[in-house]
Amino acid sequence: MTSPGMTPEEILQKMYDETLLGNAPEVLSLTHQALELNMEPQTLLFDSLIPSLEEVGARFERGDYFVPEMLIAGRAMAGAMEVLRPLLAETGVQTIGKFLMGTVKGDVHDIGKNLVNIMLEGAGFEVIDLGVQVPPERFVEKIIEHEPDIVGMSAFLTTTMPMFKANLNALQKAGLRDQVIVMVGGAPVTQEYADAVGADGYAPDASATVKRAKDLLQKKRALVNA
């Protein structure tokens, strides 16, 4: 239970700590409490939730956290996002870009992808998640439908990584390759592999994905406006 009468600073700190522990009900309750105090949704996101999930990622890297800890932390943040999403939209925060995401055909690993989605959303992207086992023709169809800025593809098995190339070929054939930025990721993927298949970007984890996505978008927009 949250104790009443906390200061905004205390709420931010507690929200950070409870997200780290994956305590979803508590994070949700803190979110409501913060909003009652008229705290800005962006403040909750950027000064508490996102830094907390970044710390979760760092602990995973160091081997202090394994997958379940990562999952429950992600869920705690996602719960708060449910409340904050409509408010962020209301306050007229511009979405910085549209991101279409999917796990490739033949693969049903999606934990990493889902975490990336949460962080992208938190950072202001509109995320359209195509789920798992997305075949090339579905990527093509959904790109035409949603006209995203960036397409993200996730793969975890040595046997499904070649689908990146198949997807890129399908985009090429459909004449869509130049319209979208393509990012690839997943545990087995490396920068070299991403370069070899001809993707525009790669990132090893969720916060790096956000940075890379912003960079790529900025470069592309600069080019278009030039």
Added chain:
Amino acid sequence: MVAERGWPVDVLPLPPLLHNHPERIAGEVDELAGELLGRYATVAVGYADCGTYGALDEVCERRGLSRLEGLHCYDIYGGADRIQEIFEAQPGTYVLTDFLVRSFDRTVIAELGLDRHPELRDAYFAHYTRMVWLAQRPDDELRRLAERAAARIGLPLSVVPTGHTGLERALEILLTSTAANPA
């Protein structure tokens, strides 16, 4: 198996849970091999690539070692072609081996945190449609445990008897191909 075949081999295991941290496998193998190369004429690696995504091959090459063929143990037990068929038929297949069946509570349930957080079941397995047990040496006890494992996750179980020939053949190839390592 080594005893049955009378192979002149000592087997030194690394912790099986390393499979959940594949980024550490190559380093551990490297370290153990370094130690063993001083003591044995020949050292071979009883891993497939196992999610090291090539890092293990680098160690093997540098140290002049051979490893088991294939991407992971499922290829070895079931044969790469059959495994490919299994995954093509249903991408949402979770594969069990005798080892995984026997240690399911520890290597899968506990490692994935499902004992502490049963609510994560769907986060892991929502997109799965079946479990396939590559039964190497099935007996009543294992059969019971395999059914229990599938029931715990709530997936139907298919049993594919593979016998032990896959592993035996892979080991045979490994042992005959491994002449004395270069000094």
